Amino acid sequence: MSWFRKKVVPLSRVARRRQTPDGVWVKCASCAEILYRQELERSLWVCARCGAHFRIPAAEYLRILCDPESFEELFDGIRTVDPLKFRDGRGKYSEKVARAQGGQPSREAVVTGRARIEGIPIALGVMDFSFLGGSMGSVVGERVARVTALARRERCPLVIISSSGGARMHEGILSLMQMAKTCAELARLQDAGVPYISILADPTTGGVSASFATLGDVILAEPNALIGFAGPRVIRETIGQELPAGFQRAEFMLAHGFVDRVTPRGEMRAVLGTLLRYFTDSMARRVPHRRTDSGARAARNPFPAGDSSSPVLD
Amino acid sequence: MQDGWLDFEAPLVELERRIDDLRSLATSQDLQAERELEQLERKAVGLRRRIFSGLSSWQRVQLARHPRRPHTLDYIEHLFTDFVELQGDRAFGQDAALVAGLARFQGRPVAVVGHQKGRSTRENIARNFGMPHPEGYRKALRVMQLAERFGNPIIALVDTPGAYPGIGAEERGQAEAIARSVREMSRLRVPIIVFVTGEGGSGGALAIAVGDRVYMLAYAFYSVISPEGCASILWNTREKAVDAAEALKFTARDLEALGVVDGVLPEPEGGAHRDPRTMAATISETIAVSLAELDRLAPDVLVRQRQERFLAMGAYHEVDPA
Ligand SMILES: [Zn+2]
Numbered sequence: 001m002s003w004f005r006k007k008v009v010p011l012s013r014v015a016r017r018r019q020t021p022d023g024v025w026v027k028c029a030s031c032a033e034i035l036y037r038q039e040l041e042r043s044l045w046v047c048a049r050c051g052a053h054f055r056i057p058a059a060e061y062l063r064i065l066c067d068p069e070s071f072e073e074l075f076d077g078i079r080t081v082d083p084l085k086f087r088d089g090r091g092k093y094s095e096k097v098a099r100a101q102g103g104q105p106s107r108e109a110v111v112t113g114r115a116r117i118e119g120i121p122i123a124l125g126v127m128d129f130s131f132l133g134g135s136m137g138s139v140v141g142e143r144v145a146r147v148t149a150l151a152r153r154e155r156c157p158l159v160i161i162s163s164s165g166g167a168r169m170h171e172g173i174l175s176l177m178q179m180a181k182t183c184a185e186l187a188r189l190q191d192a193g194v195p196y197i198s199i200l201a202d203p204t205t206g207g208v209s210a211s212f213a214t215l216g217d218v219i220l221a222e223p224n225a226l227i228g229f230a231g232p233r234v235i236r237e238t239i240g241q242e243l244p245a246g247f248q249r250a251e252f253m254l255a256h257g258f259v260d261r262v263t264p265r266g267e268m269r270a271v272l273g274t275l276l277r278y279f280t281d282s283m284a285r286r287v288p289h290r291r292t293d294s295g296a297r298a299a300r301n302p303f304p305a306g307d308s309s310s311p312v313l314d
Numbered sequence: 315m316q317d318g319w320l321d322f323e324a325p326l327v328e329l330e331r332r333i334d335d336l337r338s339l340a341t342s343q344d345l346q347a348e349r350e351l352e353q354l355e356r357k358a359v360g361l362r363r364r365i366f367s368g369l370s371s372w373q374r375v376q377l378a379r380h381p382r383r384p385h386t387l388d389y390i391e392h393l394f395t396d397f398v399e400l401q402g403d404r405a406f407g408q409d410a411a412l413v414a415g416l417a418r419f420q421g422r423p424v425a426v427v428g429h430q431k432g433r434s435t436r437e438n439i440a441r442n443f444g445m446p447h448p449e450g451y452r453k454a455l456r457v458m459q460l461a462e463r464f465g466n467p468i469i470a471l472v473d474t475p476g477a478y479p480g481i482g483a484e485e486r487g488q489a490e491a492i493a494r495s496v497r498e499m500s501r502l503r504v505p506i507i508v509f510v511t512g513e514g515g516s517g518g519a520l521a522i523a524v525g526d527r528v529y530m531l532a533y534a535f536y537s538v539i540s541p542e543g544c545a546s547i548l549w550n551t552r553e554k555a556v557d558a559a560e561a562l563k564f565t566a567r568d569l570e571a572l573g574v575v576d577g578v579l580p581e582p583e584g585g586a587h588r589d590p591r592t593m594a595a596t597i598s599e600t601i602a603v604s605l606a607e608l609d610r611l612a613p614d615v616l617v618r619q620r621q622e623r624f625l626a627m628g629a630y631h632e633v634d635p636a
Contacts, residue, residue, distance in 0.1 A: 083629035088548035138628030209489035229488035230479030
């Protein structure tokens with residue numbers, strides 16, 4: 001039923017169905033080079049001439065990062081509704097969603113599930129900018145929260161690839177509350193001692209950047225990805241002046257201390273593999289008495305030192 | 315908008331002026347004038363009630379943004395004693411758009427955080443129109459975590475158009491500051507009571523609004539985006555802010571119906587700015603009742619319930635995966 005459930009359809013074929021440009025030749029939006037489509041796909045949608053990273057759908061990330069056929073989609077039964085009966089200048093939200101779904105009702109701005117990267121089991125969420133600008137409404141918030149809870153229960157690292165314009169206006173305050181929801185689950189994940197790696201793709205702004213995307217224990221960003229709270233247009237209009245070159249780009253965020261590394265798409269899988277091995281090894285080695293640091297944190301520790309029911313000792 | 319009247323209150327203005335004139339002239343012996351005064355006052359009450367019972371979302375926005383509306387420091391004066399403002403985030407700077415400090419509520423030590431707007435242009439510039447930079451949120455979190463260390467409850471007063479969208483704010487990690495505050499509030503081991511007193515502007519409001527109890531004043535609004543911002547994106551023009559205000563369903567009653575707030579506090583006739591003391595008294599009572607309820611919960615239970623409250627928010631349909 002689901003789009004790429006379980007090892008049936010090769011991901012590369014699934015990916016081709018949507019959101020990557022059609023046609024044999026593709027023009028790079030950054031340097032205007034005309035690129036051969038097959039070549040682009042092999043280069044992971046990175047322009048061979050200028051290095052621009054194309055925005056790509058969730059399925060492409062699964063193909064690029066995960067072990068072949070390791071992705072098992074979960075929580076795709078959580079479906080979009082229209083709680084406010086929202087209608088704007090262009091029409092109804094419900095119709096907008098139906099168009100974006102394209103006959104695939106499980107489609108939303110995030111795909112979640114289990115996967116493996118270099119053999120290591122992870123809980124994974126991948127956002128999809130092509131679905132209503134990757135905006136976070138109730139479904140995105142719920143799927144992200146569920147996959148975070150899954151990581152905590154199964155004690156496997158959480159990886160989320162963000163790409164979003166922010167909270168979804170059409171679901172009003174409920175979209176804003178998804179920030180609190182995802183952050184609350186992340187607090188629980190952290191308290192349980194399970195790591196979270198956040199990957200920021202172009203763009204990551206608004207309610208997604210102001211919630212789970214910027215809370216990774218490790219934060220990686222794709223080159224030149226736009227990352228920030230407010231969008232550049234809003235800032236330009238507010239301050240009434242032009243923005244400096246490179247403002248809010250991944251390299252800018254690196255320079256200001258908000259991401260750990262700017263990692264090209266082609267290196268992402270290897271970097272993730274190293275980090276995941278580090279964390280899973282750390283979790284396996286962890287001795288209970290080393291778990292606590294400050295007093296406040298100790299008070300929150302659900303598995304106090306010496307508690308033989310601690311899953312670390314199992 | 316002379317004397318703080320909003321355009322939809324126009325029918326009231328002339329009536330109120332006549333009442334004022336009569337009151338200043340009439341002596342206690344003048345029975346005729348006294349009777350007339352009484353009549354006019356009754357008429358004014360009826361008219362005001364009619365106007366305020368049918369407010370549109372946009373009219374509520376105007377009330378929530380009213381320059382005379384009580385702001386955080388006004389409420390602090392009425393609600394607490396021994397208020398000591400704490401300043402600075404210990405990392406970059408001091409943000410006057412967000413006030414934080416230690417105080418006593420009915421004698422009991424608490425921490426207070428709240429956005430602070432100005433009244434005059436000059437004040438508003440100093441307060442950045444109540445739009446915090448990251449250092450404001452980091453200061454608020456510092457003070458809230460200080461309260462947690464001593465087991466003291468936290469009172470948060472929300473009134474902001476939003477977190478400031480500027481170059482410095484982005485350079486210093488506005489998104490991270492908000493995200494961290496939201497995450498940390500979700501696990502603070504002390505009671506948190508939130509009041510949206512005016513504008514609840516998006517992430518900049520939520521950053522201090524993750525509470526065990528969240529209340530709204532009757533004419534406050536709390537929204538994922540400002541009506542103007544929404545209109546400019548979805549209607550292609552800010553002129554359609556009135557339509558966006560209706561579509562976003564962000565009034566106190568709407569949010570109560572959506573399960574996002576626990577209650578709507580009635581405002582004095584004509585809005586909180588007409589009688590700040592009465593408004594503060596209502597807030598004070600609500601704090602007392604909520605604290606009595608929350609005091610009964612062990613910290614673990616308190617945190618679990620707060621997290622579950624926010625985990626339960628949202629609207630979706632769930633089918634069995636095929
Ligand atoms: Zn190029």
